[in-house]
Amino acid sequence: MDEARQVLESGTNPDTWNTQGLTALHLAIQSRRPDMVQLLLEFGARVDSKTMNADGHTPLHCAAMVGHTVILEMLLARGADPERADSSGWRPIHHAASSGSLEPLGVLSKICDVNAPIGDGRTALHLAAIGGNADSVQILAQSGADVSARTVDGKTALHLAATQGNNVAIAKLLIKCGADRGAVDWNGRTAYDEAVELGQESLFALLQVPGNVASPAPVGDDLEELLRNAAWSGDLRGVRRCLKRGAAVNACDRYGWTALHCAAFKGHAEIVKRLLESCQSKEEACAIDEQGYSALHCAVESGHREVVKILVGCEMIEINGVTREGLSALDMALALEHGGMVRTLVNAGARACVANLIIDE
Template sequence: MMDRLLAIEPNELTIHFEAGRKSSGLLHVRNLMHTMPVAFKVQTTAPKKYVAKPSTGIIPPLGVTTVEITSSLRSELPEDYPFTSDKLIVKSVLVPGDSAHQDCISSEWFSSKKKQVFTDAGLKIMMVGGGILRSLVSAASMEYVREVLERDVDVNSVDELGNTAMHIAISKRRPEMVQLLMEFGCNLERANKSGYTALHEAAMVGDALVTELLLNRGASIDARTPSGHTAIHHAVGRGHLEVVRILLEKGADINATSKDGKSALYIAAVNGDRKVMKLLMENGADVEARGPDGSTALHKAAAGGQLAMVMLLLTWGAEVDVLNCEGKTPYNLAAASGHENLYDMLKMGNMFRSAARRGDLKTVRQFLSQGAQVNGQDQHGWTALHCAAFKGHTEIVSYLIEKKADVESVDEEGYTPLHCATEAGRKDIVQLLISKGVDLDVKMKHGFTALQIASSLNSPSLTRILSEGRARRLVSESVRGSMSASNQKDTALVQKIRSSRIPSISKLSVQYRCATVA
């Protein structure tokens, strides 16, 4: 016994939905009978939402009829998608013999009381389209996104802001969606109304994985927005260090400027982002690049009172006396903003340390009286005391110590003034620093003490001075320790203990030197 008269394709109705437009799908209804015409009737479980054209008809033997199902226009997304709760019902019946040639179809033919009526019920209705695709991407419905794309939906369709599904996937940080959309051929260079491509979007949200995926698929690394910004401008502007690193590794133009003249380094300086700035300079950023107002990165760091950034820029050779469009130096901007901690580094300090290096005591005194910081450091961590000690200016060293210079200050390599004086062979300075109680055992970053430096330089006189100085320090510490142990109850007894247990200074010094040489 035959169980159906018609074949319906496809087995799911796909309606291409776009808000504000006619949305419809097609059904192909084929008569399976070889000799008999078949009448059909199309209904839905939601008659107010869908219209079938034609809703009824007669199909000749083995013939095919196409039925268009149109949804009513909507300004928003459907209530449920992509698969709706609505169903499509197609009824069929053999055309009565005496009515085969009639155009008019009687509703009585499809009466439920008629046993010869066949019903194909429960066909699913699937709503697809650009808006639905973007909504599913936003909701991370991976399975449904694939199903919608397989229905020949335009992967590059846009919303009212010009955003594609790719823009949305990136803004939601969905790398798996990004891969799927690329699989279906999305246009990576399609810009939204703000002029942002997919790579711009990835740089702004700081998604390193998506950035790498896009670049590996050939996304234009230096594509520009209408304002002239590239992906590296966006990544730097938002402080996304890893994205900046990837862009640089892939060959981004590090010195590209926007239409208003801002480079990536300039933007990092404005934002006070030292880590990003350091990465940019390590990769060849132009430290003297000017911004819209003629300012360099150093101007911006100085105006913001960013001490660490100023030091970093000076280390990389930033010009201190450069003028912006208003004729201001970085020092002028720091002074105008009240950043006194930068005065020494940007102007006064350099001249102060230079005077100490030259041995110009008069100028040293002058700058100190004007407010120069006695312990101010340059970009390498050197103070005026380091400079004077290295150059052997004993009078200036003595004066600086008198003015509370830190005899234990260290530069970026761990050098103290004692290390500097020892390395330069300045015996008088070494003796002076020892007399002021410097720590003789402090090590620079390479692990050497001043005594080890003297030994490596084959300087017996310096080695002797440092060894004896350390020996005297040991004696002094031993005496203090003994007095503390006895709680200072009997000074005479302490002196006796000292004379009986502590060797002479010369003997102790020889023992120490021998141990050091060994």
Template sequence: MPSTQELFKAALQGDLAYFKELQSCDVDSHDSWLKVTYPKSGDNLLHSAARQGHVHLLKFFHEAGADLELPNFDGKRPLHEATQAGHLDCVKYLLSQDVSVDCLKRADWTPLMLASTKQDLVVIQTLVNFGANPSLRNKDGWNSFHLACREGFLPIVEFYHKYRGDLWDTVSKNGRTPLHTTALHGCYDVTLFLLENCGYSVDVKDSCGSTPFMDAMRSGHVNVGQLLLEKQQANIYEVDNVGYQALHQAAQAGHTESVKYLVETKGVEVDTPTTAGSTALAVAAKEGQLAVLEILLGAGANINSVDNKGRSALHIASGAHHAACVEILLQRGADITPDVAGNTPDKLAKKDSIVEMFERHKAL
């Protein structure tokens, strides 16, 4: 019998003549090579043929006795492979042979879910016509509509909504709606569609307390944030479970355009504290977001504001070893005063370069 590598190379290339010759020359053992699997993935020859779009091989293997439903180590069947790769002929052939249209791979993904991460509407329509259920949820609680919204391809979202008008009313296991997802990924057209055609409540929150507006801002999608303000009257001051507003989240992520929009265009108060007492300045200092730090200072942020433990942005930047942030804070006149535990910012410095920075500052 040929080696595994030889068999899969022929399947990869769609070499039907090779397999016909193999079958005719090896009548007694052809059943064994049909069952060969690739050691690392557990793929069989049908997986390879479906992935490459070789429908003629799928037919040949099936007629020779191969099982169209055998999964690989990831639980994927040939239909998963054909769907994910967008090979419509393979998808149609497999479905015509009555394979399970909603078969599950690892993490409970159906072929329709995989198709929903692409932009091939015809494949999705074909699966649905054969009975695929778009309301099924994967391990994380996402249905096919939710996945399509993440990808931001409007024709597929419109198709799902027309087919099943209730699919929008779903949340993932961490409480995230499709509207959260489109905002996070900056899918403007799909966000607009959802706002105009679905019944999401204003500032719907996920399990962390984040709203779609917060997601848009912390991802730097100002245009989507504006859309949520205009179409849904989102609350720009809404807070999540730890008291973060959109400004805190944008500062943490380092999205300067979001920070500028919130502070300069919308006039958001820069020194509003979180539940722990941290201002956006301290949040930016913790993450080493130097550009955000400078924007906030330019907008009048209190450089010496402290959190519930008496720590200033200088404490935070020093303890997090962000030398550039320490330097700008010292240059702008930040105080070297102790927190409630008696620690001054310089005592939290571990890097020699930051220690030297404090020593130079004290010597002035």
């Protein structure tokens, strides 16, 4: 502590990253040292600093993972954002639920959105069920967690509990809190079906649906929303399942975005290919949102050249369509100075519509 204080008093930046992309505050939390955390905070260490590695964890994420309530509350008192997501879309409450950190989970469940999903649709309750921690499930259920929430595969927490060993206590708790034993995922499977496939005999009697009555599989708007969510999150299997069940590829949200808009904007090339295969007409492939953006505009704006190549290579795509402001895809690529993308569009026959955007031969 004395040596650390001397270094900090000499003017060293407490937010410097080491070669692993961690700040001193991240290291102090991983070492479960509240005294060192307090010292670093006194010298201005940022509570919202993310790791510079692929994880992108904030100090609050780390505190939730190691299960140190004192450190967690110190960070919250300094203004740490409990709803901030890491690079995978996980918030601190997701890490606490997954790691079985009960006290931090109790704190976070009182101030956070307990039903916030990560990219694949799992909530903190799903993660607690997978982790096999009944106490975590109870904390979340008491804090208003939705036991009917579904993943992009249509699975509830009860489905996931049935796939993770003989979790009788968790299954009983979920059912007590209102979980529907007859709920089916998008493949028409109940939690009982999952238990049978994995030989979880202790769950058979608990999960069997009386009279074998099952809830209907999702149809209509629910299925189209699942398709868009799967396209946005990069879940190719989810996209295929939704299409197989009859999801309309051109169904849009309130802003006019279809699944193709979502996949193009996020740069999910394989999903874009699959969605184009499902388009039956030029109108479906070239659907525009309320601002006049097509999937091609979305791919250009977000800088995904591979997706642009796929789109301009499809005969159904209109490469010279313009937005409500009169911008073509090429106009956008020129304005954003995406040189390689400009060449791809020009080679495909794209034209610039805005006079002051000139292609440098």
